[in-house]
Amino acid sequence: MIITRVPNYIKAVYISLLIIIVVFVMVMGKNIFVPMLLSAYTAMLMTGFCNRLEAWNVPRSLAAAIAILLFLGVLTGLVILVVTQIQSFMADVEAHAEADLNRFAMRTNSWVKNTIGYDMGMAYGFKIENVLALIQSGRANMSELLKLTINTASNILLLPVFIFFLLIYRDHFAQFIMRVFAKQKNKLLMEHVISIRQIVHSYLIGAGKVMLILGVVNSAVLLMLGIKHAIFFGMLAGLLNIIPYLGPLMGGILPFLYALLTKDSLFYPVAVAVSFTLIQFLEATFLTPRITGANVSLNAFITFLGLLVGGAIWGIPGMILIIPTLAILKKLFELSPDTDPYAYLFGEEDTRWFKRRKRGD
Numbered sequence: 256m257i258i259t260r261v262p263n264y265i266k267a268v269y270i271s272l273l274i275i276i277v278v279f280v281m282v283m284g285k286n287i288f289v290p291m292l293l294s295a296y297t298a299m300l301m302t303g304f305c306n307r308l309e310a311w312n313v314p315r316s317l318a319a320a321i322a323i324l325l326f327l328g329v330l331t332g333l334v335i336l337v338v339t340q341i342q343s344f345m346a347d348v349e350a351h352a353e354a355d356l357n358r359f360a361m362r363t364n365s366w367v368k369n370t371i372g373y374d375m376g377m378a379y380g381f382k383i384e385n386v387l388a389l390i391q392s393g394r395a396n397m398s399e400l401l402k403l404t405i406n407t408a409s410n411i412l413l414l415p416v417f418i419f420f421l422l423i424y425r426d427h428f429a430q431f432i433m434r435v436f437a438k439q440k441n442k443l444l445m446e447h448v449i450s451i452r453q454i455v456h457s458y459l460i461g462a463g464k465v466m467l468i469l470g471v472v473n474s475a476v477l478l479m480l481g482i483k484h485a486i487f488f489g490m491l492a493g494l495l496n497i498i499p500y501l502g503p504l505m506g507g508i509l510p511f512l513y514a515l516l517t518k519d520s521l522f523y524p525v526a527v528a529v530s531f532t533l534i535q536f537l538e539a540t541f542l543t544p545r546i547t548g549a550n551v552s553l554n555a556f557i558t559f560l561g562l563l564v565g566g567a568i569w570g571i572p573g574m575i576l577i578i579p580t581l582a583i584l585k586k587l588f589e590l591s592p593d594t595d596p597y598a599y600l601f602g603e604e605d606t607r608w609f610k611r612r613k614r615g616d
Contacts (some may be wrong), residue, residue, distance in 0.1 A: 266593055270456070282568050289572050294417030296579060298425065299455045301326065305422055319422035323415050340487040347483065394608055451586050455579045462497055465542050469493035469534065473506075476530045482514055492531065498574045499558055503538075507531040553581055557601050 264292075281288055301322040308318035421428075429448050470493025475598065477485030492506025507528065514524040565577030581601060588598035 285569055290413040291417055292576050294414050297525045298418050298421035299452050319419050344487050346486045422580050454582050458579055469496050480526055503535045552602050554603050
């Protein structure tokens with residue numbers, strides 16, 4: 256029997272084509288894959304709880320149902336808290352928006368006129384009619400907003416269904432992975448399968464801890480500065496931290512603009528910007544390395560590129576889901592010698608390799 260060895264560059268072409276096909280399928284199946292991935296990561300978080308219940312002779316289906324009910328209870332509480340905070344914030348904005356905009360416009364017009372001698376035409380405030388006209392012009396897109404709301408609601412309803420089936424058939428999916436990579440040693444392969452769940456579990460738990468700590472610290476700083484709705488702004492900034500690089504920037508812009516509009520001194524928006532920058536520096540250098548550690552050992556370039564690709568494919572949900580997904584792909588690539596170079600591409604740089612090469616080892 257003649258065995259033909261496929262050149263490495265042909266393998267690279269095949270793998271590249273496979274990636275292109277996968278991306279195309281992900282774009283076309285967004286409404287299914289996004290809730291499925293969210294459900295998969297949530298199910299990984301619940302697996303330990305379900306294992307404990309099953310160790311007490313609770314049937315698997317009942318254990319999955321109990322875990323989902325607890326998850327829905329916690330999620331409902333968080334949604335009620337968020338909605339309450341948003342309603343309070345929106346009510347305050349609607350009540351004082353015109354006065355805040357006028358005060359900010361007059362201050363800006365006075366500063367520009369005194370600095371460069373140019374009158375912006377806002378000496379008596381901002382024409383609120385322009386804002387109302389802008390809002391009215393956007394009412395034509397209400398049908399799109401309704402469509403988006405319906406799609407979001409349908410995706411949310413799919414979550415518990417996906418989670419339930421994933422929890423019930425989790426051993427079945429583990430056996431599927433072992434059959435795909437049947438050439439590997441069973442013990443080593445099982446360790447890889449277990450490590451995939453541990454990676455995602457550790458990453459999500461660690462990210463949740465970091466978000467909570469950042470939310471509390473951000474809220475405390477805003478409260479000390481006397482910024483209204485400090486808890487809303489602080490917790491929102493902590494929540495957005497799950498999006499690497501872009502999330503912290505997005506979380507700091509809103510309280511900065513609010514302080515700029517509502518405070519009479521530039522000290523407050525500048526203090527918000529400086530405080531949030533220092534907090535993010537401490538998070539990047541101290542909190543995240545200690546809490547999440549090396550659970551997701553992706554290099555910065557792949558992470559940033561993944562954010563761009565995830566955002567282009569699935570928008571904001573894609574930017575959130577892409578990091579644990581890349582970590583799983585990296586672990587899967589490590590299972591086969593043919594794809595191991597891609598695992599190295601995703602990981603951190605091995606500086607020892609260059610040192611050994613210089614020594615001629």
